[in-house]
Amino acid sequence: MVCQRIMFYRYFVPHLLIPHQNIQILKPKLSFQMARASSYNYYHNLSAATDTQTNFPIKQKFSSFITDSEIQSEFSHHDPGVARINNGSFGCCPASVISALQQWQLKWLRQPDHFYFNQLHKGILKSRITVKELINAGDVDEVSIVDNATTAVSIVLQQMQWAFSEGKFKKGDSVIILQCAYGAVKNSIKAYFSRAGGYVIEVPFEFPVTSNEAIINEFRMALVKEKASGRRVRLALIDHVTSMPSVVLPVKKLVKVCREEGVDQVFIDGAHGVGCVDVDVQEIGADFYTSNLHKWFFCPAAAAFLYCRKSLTRSDLHHPMVSHEYGKGLAIESSWIGTRDYSPSLVVPSALEFINRFEGGIEGIKRRNHDAVVEMGEMLADAWGTNLGCPPEMCSSMIMVGIPACLRVSSDDDALKLRTHLREKFGVEVPICYQMPKNGQVAMTAGYARISHQVYNKVDDYCRFRDAINQLVCDGFTCDH
Amino acid sequence: MASSPDHHRNHTHTLNGDSKAHASKKPKLSFITPSEIASEFSHHDPNVARINNGSFGSCPNSVIEAQRRWQLTYLAQPDSFYFNELKKGILHSRTIIKDLINADHVDEVSIVDNATTAAAIVLQQAAWGFSESKFEKGDAVVMLHYAYGAVKKSIEAYVTRAGGYVIEVPLPFPLNSNHEIVSEFKKALEKGKANGRRVRLAVIDHITSMPCVLIPVKELVKICREEGVDQVFVDAAHSIGCTEVDMKEIGADYYTSNLHKWFFCPPSIAFLYCRKSPKCVELHHPVVSHEYGNGLAIESAWIGTRDYSPQLVVPAVLDFVKRFEGGIEGIKKRNHDTVVEMGHMLAKAWGTHLGCPPDMCASMVMIGLPASLAISSEKDTLKLRTHLREKFGVEVPIYFRPPKNGEVESVTGYCRISHQVYNKVDDYYKFRDAINQLVSDGFTCALLSN
Numbered sequence: 001m002v003c004q005r006i007m008f009y010r011y012f013v014p015h016l017l018i019p020h021q022n023i024q025i026l027k028p029k030l031s032f033q034m035a036r037a038s039s040y041n042y043y044h045n046l047s048a049a050t051d052t053q054t055n056f057p058i059k060q061k062f063s064s065f066i067t068d069s070e071i072q073s074e075f076s077h078h079d080p081g082v083a084r085i086n087n088g089s090f091g092c093c094p095a096s097v098i099s100a101l102q103q104w105q106l107k108w109l110r111q112p113d114h115f116y117f118n119q120l121h122k123g124i125l126k127s128r129i130t131v132k133e134l135i136n137a138g139d140v141d142e143v144s145i146v147d148n149a150t151t152a153v154s155i156v157l158q159q160m161q162w163a164f165s166e167g168k169f170k171k172g173d174s175v176i177i178l179q180c181a182y183g184a185v186k187n188s189i190k191a192y193f194s195r196a197g198g199y200v201i202e203v204p205f206e207f208p209v210t211s212n213e214a215i216i217n218e219f220r221m222a223l224v225k226e227k228a229s230g231r232r233v234r235l236a237l238i239d240h241v242t243s244m245p246s247v248v249l250p251v252k253k254l255v256k257v258c259r260e261e262g263v264d265q266v267f268i269d270g271a272h273g274v275g276c277v278d279v280d281v282q283e284i285g286a287d288f289y290t291s292n293l294h295k296w297f298f299c300p301a302a303a304a305f306l307y308c309r310k311s312l313t314r315s316d317l318h319h320p321m322v323s324h325e326y327g328k329g330l331a332i333e334s335s336w337i338g339t340r341d342y343s344p345s346l347v348v349p350s351a352l353e354f355i356n357r358f359e360g361g362i363e364g365i366k367r368r369n370h371d372a373v374v375e376m377g378e379m380l381a382d383a384w385g386t387n388l389g390c391p392p393e394m395c396s397s398m399i400m401v402g403i404p405a406c407l408r409v410s411s412d413d414d415a416l417k418l419r420t421h422l423r424e425k426f427g428v429e430v431p432i433c434y435q436m437p438k439n440g441q442v443a444m445t446a447g448y449a450r451i452s453h454q455v456y457n458k459v460d461d462y463c464r465f466r467d468a469i470n471q472l473v474c475d476g477f478t479c480d481h
Numbered sequence: 482m483a484s485s486p487d488h489h490r491n492h493t494h495t496l497n498g499d500s501k502a503h504a505s506k507k508p509k510l511s512f513i514t515p516s517e518i519a520s521e522f523s524h525h526d527p528n529v530a531r532i533n534n535g536s537f538g539s540c541p542n543s544v545i546e547a548q549r550r551w552q553l554t555y556l557a558q559p560d561s562f563y564f565n566e567l568k569k570g571i572l573h574s575r576t577i578i579k580d581l582i583n584a585d586h587v588d589e590v591s592i593v594d595n596a597t598t599a600a601a602i603v604l605q606q607a608a609w610g611f612s613e614s615k616f617e618k619g620d621a622v623v624m625l626h627y628a629y630g631a632v633k634k635s636i637e638a639y640v641t642r643a644g645g646y647v648i649e650v651p652l653p654f655p656l657n658s659n660h661e662i663v664s665e666f667k668k669a670l671e672k673g674k675a676n677g678r679r680v681r682l683a684v685i686d687h688i689t690s691m692p693c694v695l696i697p698v699k700e701l702v703k704i705c706r707e708e709g710v711d712q713v714f715v716d717a718a719h720s721i722g723c724t725e726v727d728m729k730e731i732g733a734d735y736y737t738s739n740l741h742k743w744f745f746c747p748p749s750i751a752f753l754y755c756r757k758s759p760k761c762v763e764l765h766h767p768v769v770s771h772e773y774g775n776g777l778a779i780e781s782a783w784i785g786t787r788d789y790s791p792q793l794v795v796p797a798v799l800d801f802v803k804r805f806e807g808g809i810e811g812i813k814k815r816n817h818d819t820v821v822e823m824g825h826m827l828a829k830a831w832g833t834h835l836g837c838p839p840d841m842c843a844s845m846v847m848i849g850l851p852a853s854l855a856i857s858s859e860k861d862t863l864k865l866r867t868h869l870r871e872k873f874g875v876e877v878p879i880y881f882r883p884p885k886n887g888e889v890e891s892v893t894g895y896c897r898i899s900h901q902v903y904n905k906v907d908d909y910y911k912f913r914d915a916i917n918q919l920v921s922d923g924f925t926c927a928l929l930s931n
Binding site: 077078079082084086089090091093098106108109110111112113114116117147148149150151153154157158161162164165183184187188190191192195196292294300301302318320321322323324326327337338339340341344420423429 | 524525526529531533536537538540545553555556557558559560561563564594595596597598600601604605608609611612630631634635637638639642643739741747748749765767768769770771773774784785786787788791867870876
């Protein structure tokens with residue numbers, strides 16, 4: 001029965017939710033999948049050459065999409081004792097990509113000089129081209145590969161620091177961010193922008209979120225206020241998918257607002273972006289866009305890209321680790337920052353190969369992740385009598401679910417304690433955040449869990465989390481212990 | 482195995498069969514054997530005479546395995562790894578390094594990717610010095626003419642751009658003595674202080690890259706102190722595992738060295754030592770994370786999601802190194818003695834000379850290439866290097882030394898040979914024979930296409 005439910009969620013529901021596909025084309029597949037639903041081992045026990053339900057001849061290569069057991073095998077290195085529902089923090093990497101990674105590493109170890117002179121640059125270029133096509137950039141020159149979004153942010157902000165020192169910006173010129181911007185990003189702004197004399201505007205961010213409109217209005221109000229004060233807004237740094245709490249922001253609209261209100265440059269921090277939400281840089285229209293590839297694009301730690309729209313004078317952007325490639329453009333500078341292991345940057349094509357084994361490729365994965373995580377989120381909210389942190393259309397492959405108020409998460413420390421407790425006592429890995437209730441409000445709950453769904457997840461993972469919390473509630477557990 | 486026994490290598494044999502063996506054979510006193518060494522480096526391309534350890538270093542299989550174990554631990558459960566294992570592991574590595582380099586306090590030791598990163602950290606701080614008016618426009622930074630290319634660019638990117646004045650200390654090559662270096666350095670400092678300028682930073686190589694020479698850093702640091710240089714940064718990319726590295730002895734404010742070159746770590750890991758002193762300036766890692774403001778060592782231990790495994794295997798490397806007689810000291814000494822021996826052998830075979838006296842080399846030595854090869858530019862050196870790699874299976878970097886006025890038929894090309902534990906005499910014979918072949922074929926660099 002449980003297996004049937006798993007199969008139901010995994011296979012049947014996504015098919016139902018695809019509105020535009022020709023159902024006739026789907027039919028054989030659907031019944032195949034349903035047949036599968038009735039017995040977990042159906043596929044593996046197939047000896048007949050026909051599907052007994054439809055008498056449809058089954059070609060072994062009929063669906064050469066990755067199978068469930070192949071997925072298991074690809075992630076067999078994951079700790080089996082853990083309900084790993086936190087793909088958002090550190091991502092994941094399948095065995096076939098790890099194998100590709102190790103092959104690159106061995107090439108280097110075997111003859112590093114030859115690797116450096118003859119293989120490295122070609123490999124990085126191939127990765128950059130893959131990314132360029134993925135994100136619909138105009139030109140591969142616009143795409144640099146860096147370690148992670150944290151690095152990308154430092155690169156853009158260091159340019160701003162020089163602008164202040166060199167008199168391009170005036171003391172007091174500002175940067176606008178949302179209150180929920182990632183901690184490291186806020187620090188980077190402090191380290192480069194504020195230190196150089198800039199002013200930081202933080203747009204308040206209400207959570208739980210009810211609509212895109214509320215966010216856009218708040219943002220526009222802040223910009224209008226700045227204009228009125230005569231301050232120049234040099235940069236808007238906006239998350240595509242915020243971290244904690246996690247919400248998909250209407251970046252295309254926000255970029256438009258920035259252009260309308262005279263913001264010099266817009267930088268979208270899409271740390272979660274690629275593989276989680278749609279990333280079309282021309283559509284979005286920002287000047288800079290960064291995304292990690294190790295979170296939702298199956299690359300190993302760590303690989304990310306920084307996209308810089310060509311129309312800008314980009315000659316000023318530099319990688320902070322200066323090598324002999326200094327001055328040749330950010331993409332070239334980033335491809336050699338001293339001796340290091342570049343293999344995570346080199347396996348992007350291998351990650352794409354892995355992804356294309358899934359039905360619908362990355363689009364299919366995104367869709368199924370989204371649908372499954374919404375389903376699981378609703379299941380948990382129902383089970384606990386809490387709420388989701390935002391409407392389903394404002395989340396991606398992650399969703400915020402309220403933690404029962406009786407657990408008394410009343411500070412960041414409490415959130416961390418609860419997270420540790422869940423990991424150590426229940427084998428559940430899930431980040432928890434504390435949302436300070438607004439003045440005068442009695443929130444239904446102040447603690448939210450951010451659950452993720454990725455291809456390796458099973459319904460069981462979420463059931464375990466559900467049961468763990470129910471247990472804690474039942475035991476009268478509170479965070480102030 | 483080498484075709485002719487190398488008496489240095491027999492040192493590492495077990496005592497079995499050695500006619501000078503001690504009377505009592507202790508089976509447990511087993512240093513690593515040549516076949517174990519070969520096995521540790523079995524992933525090296527067997528067709529290549531790999532005499533360029535200086536560029537990219539090397540990493541034995543047992544350390545690679547240790548690295549894989551760390552990587553798998555992360556992959557199995559990254560959150561638990563981050564919260565429970567990473568910081569401890571980095572601290573362990575830093576503590577080992579602190580002991581290796583004779584630093585006073587582990588707080589003084591930060592782990593970074595490589596010396597290139599360390600240079601960016603120190604120089605970024607200098608740039609702030611100019612922007613925040615701690616320094617005056619025109620204040621000077623002194624560096625050696627033979628400073629590493631990336632470091633020169635870093636100085637341009639941070640110091641020149643911020644308004645600093647850069648002085649290069651010219652050094653002759655070939656070199657005959659430390660005195661030549663010291664006198665040029667003193668002259669450069671004079672220049673630095675001219676017109677009321679302050680010398681804010683001296684960037685000194687411990688071992689220059691190309692051409693490769695051991696610089697008397699202790700003496701130069703002393704001169705810097707005497708001449709009122711604010712801070713001294715020693716770029717010792719090669720040093721650890723190659724030459725003496727004692728922070729208190731050397732006395733610099735900042736000191737960096739790669740551990741993946743001569744200390745058997747995988748790419749990449751380096752340390753940046755920052756002396757604790759009252760005039761110590763707060764350094765920051767350029768990649769800012771949530772650890773910003775907690776001190777460079779803590780900032781560097783988390784710069785966003787990445788593979789930190791190269792920084793975690795230092796204990797495994799120490800285990801490896803201890804399997805050799807004399808540990809890292811023994812390795813250093815044998816590398817030095819062997820590379821000098823090989824250098825002499827090659828210079829004799831080609832009728833050329835070494836680039837500097839043996840006591841100014843560590844585990845690498847520069848040897849003049851026959852003038853008939855007609856190396857006339859840096860481009861030629863790269864072409865010849867590629868030719869040696871592709872046609873002869875020899876990996877060795879080459880340096881162009883422009884002829885001085887009046888010099889005729891001089892040696893304009895020098896190769897830099899390295900010796901590391903995996904090398905064999907055969908590697909150098911292969912190189913000797915390749916060059917002899919080129920000479921006897923009447924080869925010149927002009928013959929090579931672009």
